[in-house]
Amino acid sequence: MEQPRYRGRFAPSPTGPLHFGSLVTALASWLEARRAGGDWLVRIEDLDPLREPPEATGEILHSLACHGLHSDEPICYQSHRHDAYQAAIEQLLAQGKAYRCQCSRKQLKANGGYHPAHCRNGTSAPATAPCAVRFALEDQDCHWPDQLLGPQQQAVRAELDDPVLQRKEGFYAYQLAVVVDDIDQGITHVVRGSDLLPLTAQQLQIYRAFGAQPPHWLHIPVIVNAEGQKLSKQTHAPALNDSRPVGNLVGALTALGQQPPAALVEGTVEDVLAWGRAHWRRDHIPLTSGHPPYDT
Structure with missing residues (x-):
C-alpha cells in the first residue's frame, strides 16, 4: 500500500513572540518534513483572544521568515475556522x-x-x-x-x-481544534514538545470518534531555563533575536543533538538549513530537556 505524502506542521499559539524553545520545535518539524520530501505547514492557534497580544502573530511570522522557515501553503488561522469546530461539536453531540x-x-x-x-x-x-x-x-x-x-x-x-x-x-x-485541523489539513506527522505527550491518548480517542487516522507523533524534549522551567511567556522566556538568525539556528541544531560544525556560524541562513537537511539524524535528538545558549 502506497504511503501518503508526508505533511507536517508547526502550530504556535500567539501569546507572545517566538522564543528559543519554539524555534527548536519549528526547526525539528521543518527538517523532518524536508528529509521526507514532504510538506511543512504553519498554523496559528489563535483560539483565546484574551491571552493573545494583537502584535504576536505578526512577530511570530516575522521570526519564522527571518530564520528561513516558510510555510508551503497559506497560513491556517484557527480564529477563521469556528464554523468547522462548531460543526465538529454538533457531530459529536x-x-x-x-x-x-x-x-x-x-x-x-x-x-x-x-x-x-x-x-x-x-x-x-x-x-x-x-x-x-x-x-x-x-x-x-x-x-x-x-x-x-x-x-x-x-x-x-x-x-x-x-x-x-x-x-x-x-x-x-485546543483538544478539539488540533484534531479537526490536523484531519482537515491531512497532517500525517506531528513533531511537538514532550510537554504535550500526556494529551496524546485523549487525542487518539477524538480522532477515532471522527473516523480518522491519527498522525505519527514525535515528541522532542522541551527547552528549559536555569530553574528547570519550560521556556514560555509565563516563565518570561526572552524573544528570539531576529537579527542573528544564523546563530539561533546553529544553537537550535545543537540543542537537537545534530553537532553542527563551528564554522557554520560564519555562513548564511540558507547554509545552515542546507547543512541541517543533509545531516539530519532523528536518532541524535536527546531524550532529556536542554538549555538555550546564553546569547540566543
Whole structure:
C-alpha cells in the first residue's frame, strides 16, 4: 500500500513572540518534513483572544521568515475556522460522544473529578446556565509508538479525564481544534514538545470518534531555563533575536543533538538549513530537556 505524502506542521499559539524553545520545535518539524520530501505547514492557534497580544502573530511570522522557515501553503488561522469546530461539536453531540457540562472546576474538584450534575448522563442544564462541552472518553489503557521515545502507554478514565472541547465562555479548546485541523489539513506527522505527550491518548480517542487516522507523533524534549522551567511567556522566556538568525539556528541544531560544525556560524541562513537537511539524524535528538545558549 502506497504511503501518503508526508505533511507536517508547526502550530504556535500567539501569546507572545517566538522564543528559543519554539524555534527548536519549528526547526525539528521543518527538517523532518524536508528529509521526507514532504510538506511543512504553519498554523496559528489563535483560539483565546484574551491571552493573545494583537502584535504576536505578526512577530511570530516575522521570526519564522527571518530564520528561513516558510510555510508551503497559506497560513491556517484557527480564529477563521469556528464554523468547522462548531460543526465538529454538533457531530459529536449527535453521536453521544460529547456532552454539555455545567459543572465548575471547583465543583469537580470537590466531587473527586466526577460531575455532581451528572452531565454525562444527559442531565439538562437550565437554559440560562453557561455550559462547556466535553468529550466523553472511554476507559482505556492506550498504547502508541512515538518516533523518538518509542512505545508509549497511558491510561485514560471516562468522566475523570474528559477534556473540554468548548469552554463556557464559548471559546473552542485546543483538544478539539488540533484534531479537526490536523484531519482537515491531512497532517500525517506531528513533531511537538514532550510537554504535550500526556494529551496524546485523549487525542487518539477524538480522532477515532471522527473516523480518522491519527498522525505519527514525535515528541522532542522541551527547552528549559536555569530553574528547570519550560521556556514560555509565563516563565518570561526572552524573544528570539531576529537579527542573528544564523546563530539561533546553529544553537537550535545543537540543542537537537545534530553537532553542527563551528564554522557554520560564519555562513548564511540558507547554509545552515542546507547543512541541517543533509545531516539530519532523528536518532541524535536527546531524550532529556536542554538549555538555550546564553546569547540566543
